Amino acid sequence: MKMQKEKSDLELIQAYIAGNESGVEELLNRYKSKIYTSIYLQVKDEYLAEDIFQETFIKVIKTLKAGRYNDEGKFLPWVIRIAQNMVIDHFRRQKRNPTVVSSEGYDIFGVLEFADESQESKLMINQRDVDLRKIIQRLPDDQKEVLIMRHFCEMSFKDIADITGVSINTALGRMRYALNNLRKMIEEHNLMLNIS
Template sequence: MNYSNTLQTPDSSKYVIDFSQIYTNISNACFHFASSFINLSRNMDELPDEELMLKYAAGNNRAFEILYTRHRGGLYRYLARQCRNNAIAEELFQDVWMNLVRTRERYTVKAKFTTFVYRMAHNKLIDHYRKQSKGVPASFDDEDCPDLDTIEDQASETPVEILEKEEKLARLKKMVNLLPDAQREAFLLREESGLKLEDIADITGVNVETAKSRLRYAVSKLKSALLSENLQTEARGEV
């Protein structure tokens, strides 16, 4: 039997590989993957601190990088201006972040992340003071704060808003360094870190009224010092 007439030769054109289509498909897949990765990174950057910390606790190191970038500047300035020693501030700064790394798996959202991390920084400062011969500064005692009724209500106006020139800001920083430690801490947490009174109270371990008193007393002292300096300048005829 002759099968030559019944067998059909396969149509080779059906088996030609369309490399151009494969390339297009791969390119599209890569584009969508890259877009998804970029969107994921963008979404991570937009997450609130508390969610980022939870992600870091679950093993996402990118979340830690974002948190560190957001808060390293303010946290370091807070420590540096409190202890007024860059070497000590650097050591305390590293201790805070290392403590956060070590305890990340136990993290739960009980307060804002800023409150959580600045509370750790405050505790590191207190530990540092206790190791010194002079001990914890007396200004951290609640009795240091005067009665609220004796202080002019200036909460709506801060020295930073009054001073517009860089040279005056430099003088303000010197005046801030002369404040009692607890008052300086309250002022820096409010002005440098933008924290609310409730957060400052939580961080420093006092009630809201005490935190408010420390802040207002610091503002009152700074304004008095600035006014006195301006009067002296005018008296010398430098204005």
């Protein structure tokens, strides 16, 4: 008989559905780091990431118990997609925009910060950042998701395609549409972006 660690994702899911709680426990141990990291990269808050991680697994368990999981050999991308949706739902509920922080620890939208800026230029930059966040939030969810994953989480298009469950070409197309829509909205709002 196989050890839990040797079983495939599908075997563990089937064991869990059959009543063996350790099946889902092994899946959790197997993927918790990747799932938590994908959440944390978007929310940049340990406690919030832990909450969303727990909500994600509650939803996974409910879906498995209800027999609604459709196995295509892609358990991890399916769970990460649920996590992505939970993150988006969180920000919708909070009606606020996420602060996107780079790996160096600064807000991506605060790109233009100079030591001796005048108060007026600081106000203009702050307003530009607010406008840019609002415009990004107005993108369709699938475009916004790819834009955030690519530019702010620095994910490859292959990873984005795996997580979102689409082909690489579809992910590339969504990015192209997102950038075109951003340009149009920026022009419509006469937003001055002097990012070099």
